[in-house]
Amino acid sequence: MKRNGAETVLAMMEENGVSVLFGYPGAATVPIYDKLDQFSIRHILVRSEQSAAHMASGWARRSGKPGVCLATSGPGATNLITGIATAYMDSVPLIAITGQVDSKLIGKDAFQEIDITGATIPLCKHNYLVQDVSSLPQIINDAFYIASTGRPGPVLIDIPVDILNAVWEFTMPPKEINIRGYKPADKGHELQIKRAMTLLSEAKRPLVLAGGGIVSSRAFAEFREFTKRFRLPIISTLMGIGAIETTHPLYYGMLGSHGKKAANYALDEADLIFVLGSRIADRSVSGPRILSSRTNLIHIDIDPAEIGKNTVAKIPLVGNIKTILGQILALSPELGLSYPDTSSWLAELDSKRSEKTLQPREGAYVNPIYCLQELSKAAHGSGVFTTEVGQHQMWAANALSIEQPGGFISSGGFGTMGYGLPAAIGAKLASPEDTVICIAGDGSFQMNLAELASMCQCGADIKIVLFNNGCLGMIREIQKKRCKGHYVEVSLEGSPDYCKLAGAYGIQSRRVERDRDVPGAVREMLGCRGPYLLEVMTDPSQSSI
Amino acid sequence: MNKHVLSVLVENKPGVLSKVVGLFSRRGFNIDSLAVGVTQSPDVSRITIVVSGDEQLVEQISKQLNKLVDVIKIRTFLESDCVNRELILIKMKAGKSVRQEVIQLATIFRANIIDVSASTLTIELTGDSDKINAFLQMMGSYGVAEIARGGTLSLERGAHSL
Numbered sequence: 001m002k003r004n005g006a007e008t009v010l011a012m013m014e015e016n017g018v019s020v021l022f023g024y025p026g027a028a029t030v031p032i033y034d035k036l037d038q039f040s041i042r043h044i045l046v047r048s049e050q051s052a053a054h055m056a057s058g059w060a061r062r063s064g065k066p067g068v069c070l071a072t073s074g075p076g077a078t079n080l081i082t083g084i085a086t087a088y089m090d091s092v093p094l095i096a097i098t099g100q101v102d103s104k105l106i107g108k109d110a111f112q113e114i115d116i117t118g119a120t121i122p123l124c125k126h127n128y129l130v131q132d133v134s135s136l137p138q139i140i141n142d143a144f145y146i147a148s149t150g151r152p153g154p155v156l157i158d159i160p161v162d163i164l165n166a167v168w169e170f171t172m173p174p175k176e177i178n179i180r181g182y183k184p185a186d187k188g189h190e191l192q193i194k195r196a197m198t199l200l201s202e203a204k205r206p207l208v209l210a211g212g213g214i215v216s217s218r219a220f221a222e223f224r225e226f227t228k229r230f231r232l233p234i235i236s237t238l239m240g241i242g243a244i245e246t247t248h249p250l251y252y253g254m255l256g257s258h259g260k261k262a263a264n265y266a267l268d269e270a271d272l273i274f275v276l277g278s279r280i281a282d283r284s285v286s287g288p289r290i291l292s293s294r295t296n297l298i299h300i301d302i303d304p305a306e307i308g309k310n311t312v313a314k315i316p317l318v319g320n321i322k323t324i325l326g327q328i329l330a331l332s333p334e335l336g337l338s339y340p341d342t343s344s345w346l347a348e349l350d351s352k353r354s355e356k357t358l359q360p361r362e363g364a365y366v367n368p369i370y371c372l373q374e375l376s377k378a379a380h381g382s383g384v385f386t387t388e389v390g391q392h393q394m395w396a397a398n399a400l401s402i403e404q405p406g407g408f409i410s411s412g413g414f415g416t417m418g419y420g421l422p423a424a425i426g427a428k429l430a431s432p433e434d435t436v437i438c439i440a441g442d443g444s445f446q447m448n449l450a451e452l453a454s455m456c457q458c459g460a461d462i463k464i465v466l467f468n469n470g471c472l473g474m475i476r477e478i479q480k481k482r483c484k485g486h487y488v489e490v491s492l493e494g495s496p497d498y499c500k501l502a503g504a505y506g507i508q509s510r511r512v513e514r515d516r517d518v519p520g521a522v523r524e525m526l527g528c529r530g531p532y533l534l535e536v537m538t539d540p541s542q543s544s545i
Numbered sequence: 546m547n548k549h550v551l552s553v554l555v556e557n558k559p560g561v562l563s564k565v566v567g568l569f570s571r572r573g574f575n576i577d578s579l580a581v582g583v584t585q586s587p588d589v590s591r592i593t594i595v596v597s598g599d600e601q602l603v604e605q606i607s608k609q610l611n612k613l614v615d616v617i618k619i620r621t622f623l624e625s626d627c628v629n630r631e632l633i634l635i636k637m638k639a640g641k642s643v644r645q646e647v648i649q650l651a652t653i654f655r656a657n658i659i660d661v662s663a664s665t666l667t668i669e670l671t672g673d674s675d676k677i678n679a680f681l682q683m684m685g686s687y688g689v690a691e692i693a694r695g696g697t698l699s700l701e702r703g704a705h706s707l
Contacts, residue, residue, distance in 0.1 A: 023677050064580060117560060118563065122571045125614070126615075129559075179614060180617050181556065181613070181614050183615045245606065303612070305608035305611070308608075309605060
């Protein structure tokens, strides 16, 4: 069968189960758009390529399968970079396809030419510059395999326009993938697992630190059973929120500089910590080497380079968390060990819990914590939440009830403002039955608010809760603490009337200025059909903690 | 701080070296020296990297390199544990029957035999690429076990310098 490069790309996407593609056309990708209607792939037109990558990321995090974005050469490709880096830092499976100038013009500084494979080396799991149309099918299969296995991550494929136009006799490559330099781990070493369980049997105050690896390996059931069987208290990183419902009695919240008191207390007092799929990064643990010198760490991660990078593990365990937890569950009864009774340890941690159900207060401004509690109540556990980056992100991480597995989608590692809205659109398209709610601040929201149009165009029913304090709250907070209140360039004066803006797009909206109006507004938002923007006026001096 | 040698087998494709070298700069690892050349398999290159640091650093570098899809295999050595020469190291499968011939050829090319085992001879040779190619051609008929070939080092003749 004769096919050109563009048809080959689309056929191989279909072959790899792609149903949605997020993109923006340009001269170098016109051949793909020309053939798009011949394939059963839905294209979502974004308003800026960065958002295409974020949408693909939201799609991937909700579906567990790689998200795909498409951009043209030059500025289209460079606009993707922030999105690709965001996915890389949070280990999100992503396929980024970029058009490139004619291969005969590469290196000649042609119009809209950029060395995007060179530029994305530090922020991709792998990338390709396609040099022959006949290599496309294998490259695309390999790319999907690399993006979605092992530690997931973005893979970029750069395709010159002449290769998209080149016609060849299409042949399907073999199904099995064999890349000699890429053999991801799956099963954990059995002896190490036995050593880990022996260590657990000797512990008095064991703890589980849940990282994003549990979510990306979709190990929800195994993780639930593991923590239940041994009655292990759980704390999580930002990326680990959603590994288990935040209302679970064994869950003590997010750790770290912006985390919960009980979680940080647990980290300080534990004598054994199972670290599951976490990098133990600087925002979670400020002194990871001190931690490992004081406590026994069992570090389980699919990426061997994460073990020993920030901390030293007593027992390193490399493999897929889902598989390893399965192995632990299968092995533990045979080992004949007796495991610690954690009752008094759990009671001690319960006494450190600081969450309170807030009551509405009188006075100007809405308390964001109260608003998020009311939102959680009204959502009845059905909400899937995305966030932007800033104070509202920390409020959301600590105050929301996340009951959907993997139902918290936020830019953790890279902290990309502007992530939440496009990620929400991607997540909604991946699972239309979910109530997808984007928690935003007025700073972040303005970074990619052009996507309100793509949201309307594709008919994604997103609820946006916009905390408006008229400033860059997180930076203001830092300037308050570190610069003695010397506030510089954090005022967002000149911003639009967000309800009017929503109206301009035909989006329903409401502004709340007092706590007492919150319960009604939240219910109205969740009850309405179609997108909705709830603007919540908050005090600029409200702290993120 | 010890010097360690990382011997890295990679896909012999465009862009692979920059992926390897880029990893060093972005992770803040320092390279003491670097040499790249094709191995006995034309689709595989060997990158020999010398770094200074403790075991932990070398382990982290090695693990990070292993994550690159184009990296096929890595071994790390203490520099003092291996022979280090510029330009070319060639390990011959040289059992009793051919050993003398190989030694004679090495002498003609003014090469040094630097390591011997029951079944192999390792030969060091410096020179221009023509001389090395000619030597490789001669050795080809005897059975080459492996080759590590460095990049050419150049300095301008005379008083003028860059």
